[in-house]
Amino acid sequence: MGICRRVGGVLNRCGLVLLCWMIFSQAFPASDNNHVKPLRVSRQNPHLLATENESPVFLNSFTVWKLLRNGSREDVEYLLTDLKRKKLNAISTIALDLELEELGKNYYGDYAFQFNEAGLPDPLQPIVTLGNDPQSPEEYDFWDHLDFVIAKANEMGMYVVLHPAWGDWFTGEYNGKPNRFIIFNEENAYKYGFWIGRRYSEARNIVWMVGGDRSAVYGKLDYRSVFSAMGRGIADGVKGGAGEKDPLISFHPRKWAPNSSEWFHDEPWLSFNSIQDTPYDQVTSVPNDYGLSPVKPTWLCEGRYEGPITDWGVRYQAWQTVLSGGFGHTYGSDAWQFPRDNWRQYLDLPGLTQMGYLYYAVREIWSDKQFLGRTPDQGLILGDQGETVGDGNTRGDGDGGGASASRKDGRSDRITAMRGDDGSWAMVYTAAGKEFRLDLGKLKGRLKAYWFNPATGKWWVDGVETADMRPFQKGIKAGKGDMTFDPPGNPGNENDWVLILRR
Incomplete structure (x- = not known):
């Protein structure tokens, strides 16, 4: 049976053209040193997330979409150390990201997938090499680097909100116009979801997110079955490995479009709802999700970024979302790009530090019993x-969703x-x-x-x-x-x- 190796950053094919599933589905290494407990929907209060023993967890996440592309191992360790000190306990990132040049490439020059005849990543051909020594370019591949991020987060008591692929690869452009970058259909979305779920079935600190800043339906173009296929694949892959019975999975919608509950609330694979809204939207979006049946948790998975809006705007969006019933919160800034030369400057933004104050006031000063009894009213x-x-509180970004949202x-x-x-x-x-x-x-x-x-x-x-x-x-x-x-x-x-x- 053939395997694939890289020489000088280029993949050489040996033996079989396609890697079989048994070769490239090697699992994330199991660890006896788990520092976080797997999350579940709370049995006592199904609006919240908790560990198996019903200790509630407020997920306080930081957006770094391009971490794998632009971040070294040293960068990852520095980032997680700083975030933990600031009382953030999760990062939100992507495997196959939104960069449409050098498709699927990471910091070390490794690609996630082989390319098809159209020059696009083939999600059924992940590039996985034998070994994982970071000192050996021949061994340390794209997926080893993602392994490191997940393992390091676990070591530091943190979660990873992981998108297997960004929305471009499902629906095309932001406005729903199809383009050449659509690579997923129902069949390969399920298979890739199964593979990545199986690979990380041993990881205890992953929260899964299907989609990525896209609507599930654009007029007559309906992608719900494709997104659902990936959600089912992840669930089956995790449960097919040594993983948890019910992995946490949600859908990341785009702004000014229906949120996850509109399309997928009744889907068995959807564990919790997610919204991406500007501040004026969330006033109705969070209570809407909170009141749905069956009850599922909801949160702001992506809000307005600090920079385009002030730290005050970030604060009031966060506090209003959480006190309206959100189980956690996601903070964002231009750190999402993780620019190689100056990403650390974004760790000094005041709004990021203030998300630690949010965590302190809404979680740390309350007992588990008090937190589980929280009710928006x-x-x-x-x-x-x-x-x-x-x-x-906009700094003239012009990123409007209609007249109300566009106001400065x-x-x-x-x-x-x-x-x-x-x-x-x-x-x-x-x-x-x-x-x-x-x-x-x-x-x-x-x-x-x-x-x-x-x-x-x-x-x-x-x-x-x-x-x-x-x-x-x-x-x-x-x-x-x-x-x-x-x-x-x-x-x-x-x-x-x-x-x-x-x-």
Whole structure:
């Protein structure tokens, strides 16, 4: 039986022209040193993700679409170390990415697939060599590099949200116009999904994402069966190996188009829903997914990127999404390109650090029981709830989805609320420091009140910000009546605050 080897970065064919599945389906190496627990849809609260023992996990992801293409092993290790320090616990990336030059090539010059007669990657011919020594160009192939990313993330207690292929390869152009780069059909989408699912069936830290910034239907062009075929293939491949019974799989939609729930909510392979929206869209998208039956988790898998919008725009999109019921959040900036010469500059953006403050306030200060009992509840707010208008606090990017999204004065003074299902706590986000009145009849007991600054990660009390979680008021009697809360500072853009009430 023939195998394929690279010489000087070029693949030489030996023996058989096609690699058989047994050769190129070698599995991701099993590890006895798993630092993360596989995720499931929570049995106790199916709006959330949790480990097998029902410890809930808030997935806090960072977008690096071109990590494999432009990142070395050293880059990967530096990136993951920095993100972990900032309290992010996942990265979102792609195997066959969206670069349409040097198709499917990684940092080390290795290609993911052999090419067909049209000069396009053949998803049924992954290039896999014997061995995986990173010091040997003959051994260390494209898939070994992806193995390293996944294994290193696991070692650091982090997850990988993995797209087997970007949307171009399924539907063509962003607007749905077919082009020469469509390589997937139902048959090969299933087989490639099966292969990559089988290869990584031993990995415990992968969250799978089918699609990639594309709609499933463009007029008369319907690609739902192709995306579904890949989803089924991944599920069958993982379960056919030594993997988990039910791998987590979702679909990554494009902006200003129906989200995953529109096309795939009832599909058995779809574990959770995903949305990609601008801030004004999410006000309806997240609650829509949250209210569907059967219940499935939902989240913002791609939002507006910091740079085109300010860190305040990133913050209010994140907080409004999460308190509306999102099980996690994905942060983005131009780091998605992972430019080789200057990618580290994006780690210094303020919005990225502030996503760590988000994680701290929505997950770390709560017990597992409290987190599992979280329930979005706009009914907690009495009176005006404000609004979110436009495409975030936009820096003239012109990336509009209609008149409302294109406005450069994107803004929000919306108030978003969540509480514990037992009434023992509440969390309210005011995007522009607008005062609000709460229905205390929805809560119970005597509560303490805290102001949290999502821009600094500190607590406000007696006119001073402190790193210590200290209440600004105690002994609030819940169970009946209402109470007005006036955030620190003057109402206006950038002055967002989080109120926390708890026993």
